[in-house]
Amino acid sequence: EAGVAQSPRYKIIEKRQSVAFWCNPISGHATLYWYQQILGQGPKLLIQFQNNGVVDDSQLPKDRFSAERLKGVDSTLKIQPAKLEDSAVYLCASSFFGETQYFGPGTRLLVL
Amino acid sequence: ILNVEQSPQSLHVQEGDSTNFTCSFPSSNFYALHWYRWETAKSPEALFVMTLNGDEKKKGRISATLNTKEGYSYLYIKGSQPEDSATYLCAFRSGGATNKLIFGTGTLLAVQP
Numbered sequence: 033e034a035g036v037a038q039s040p041r042y043k044i045i046e047k048r049q050s051v052a053f054w055c056n057p058i059s060g061h062a063t064l065y066w067y068q069q070i071l072g073q074g075p076k077l078l079i080q081f082q083n084n085g086v087v088d089d090s091q092l093p094k095d096r097f098s099a100e101r102l103k104g105v106d107s108t109l110k111i112q113p114a115k116l117e118d119s120a121v122y123l124c125a126s127s128f129f130g131e132t133q134y135f136g137p138g139t140r141l142l143v144l
Numbered sequence: 145i146l147n148v149e150q151s152p153q154s155l156h157v158q159e160g161d162s163t164n165f166t167c168s169f170p171s172s173n174f175y176a177l178h179w180y181r182w183e184t185a186k187s188p189e190a191l192f193v194m195t196l197n198g199d200e201k202k203k204g205r206i207s208a209t210l211n212t213k214e215g216y217s218y219l220y221i222k223g224s225q226p227e228d229s230a231t232y233l234c235a236f237r238s239g240g241a242t243n244k245l246i247f248g249t250g251t252l253l254a255v256q257p
Contacts, residue, residue, distance in 0.1 A: 035187060063243070074148070074233060074247030075188075088242050123188070131176055131195075131243065135188040 034058065036136035038124050044142045050112040053139045057105070057126030063087075065133060066099055066109050067123040075123055081107065114143045146170055148236045150248035157224050158256055164220045165251040167234030171215035178235040178245060179208055179219055188233065191219075224255040 037056040045051050057064050062083050067075035078097065079089040083104040092099070096115070101107040111118055121140050125133040149168045157163050169177060176195045182188040192201045197212040205222045221228055231252045235245035 067247075072249065074235075074249045075245075076247070077244055080242060080244065088244055127243070131178075131193045131237075132190045133178075133243075133245065134190065135180075137185070137187045 036124055036126055036134055038122075038136035038139055040139055041137065042140045042142075044144065045114055046144050047116055048113040050110065051114055051141065052108050052110045053122050053124075053141075055107045055109070055124030055136060057107075057124070058128075058134055061126035061128050061134070062104070063127045064101055064107050065125040065127075066107070067125065069121040069123060069138070070117075071120070075121075078109070111141075114141075116143050119143045146236065146238065146246045148234060148246050148248040150232075150234055150251050152251060153249070154252040154254070156254045156256065159225060161224050161255075162220065162222045163224055163253065164218050165232055165253075167217045167219070167248055169215050169217070169234070169236040169246075170238070171213060173238045173240075174212045174215075174236075175239045176237040177210055177212075177217050178237070179217070180233040180235065181230045182233060182250070183230040191232075221253075224253070226255045226257050229253055229255045 064081045066078045069075040078092045080087040081101045084101045099109045121138040123138045125135045127133045179191040180188040194210040199210040207220045210217045231250040233250045235247045
């Protein structure tokens with residue numbers, strides 16, 4: 033079974049630029065999550081989708097971050113404009129109806 | 145604000161040593177406690193999902209216990225090997241409509257040959 037795919041794996045941008053990350057969950061997984069992990073901290077949930085509807089986006093900085101999952105499969109997370117403090121690993125995860133969340137390898141973002 | 149704490153922050157052991165880490169979480173409104181292993185440049189890998197007070201789970205040389213009344217879980221690694229080197233994360237899920245996980249900051253384990 034293929035795992036959660038993410039791209040790109042690494043991205044370096046300058047502050048005020050825009051960036052987008054892509055996630056393809058495990059086939060059949062209805063729930064998709066985006067996490068932000070800042071160095072020295074644990075992963076923090078940014079947004080959770082159930083199919084293509086948003087379940088929880090309470091910690092998403094909506095003035096600069098946006099995410100969509102139009103067909104209930106792939107998802108993109110966008111930052112516009114980026115700030116220095118957005119430097120982090122962005123993890124995508126998916127789950128079926130069970131408790132376990134399956135993670136992708138993450139995108140490491142560096143904002144200069 | 146729900147707080148999940150892990151200790152120690154980092155640990156260096158010799159190959160063959162046994163070791164353990166602690167995860168502390170809120171003791172009220174408990175639903176589940178997750179353990180993940182995250183090796184550098186790889187995906188975090190699910191180790192255990194624990195839901196019942198007194199639960200003990202085992203996977204090879206790794207085992208975990210759960211005490212929901214006092215709000216802690218221990219992860220044990222018996223006879224550490226270099227391939228066990230990783231960050232070990234625990235995550236707490238409270239009862240509610242979503243399965244939102246609150247992660248600790250992790251314990252970084254380095255096993256030297």
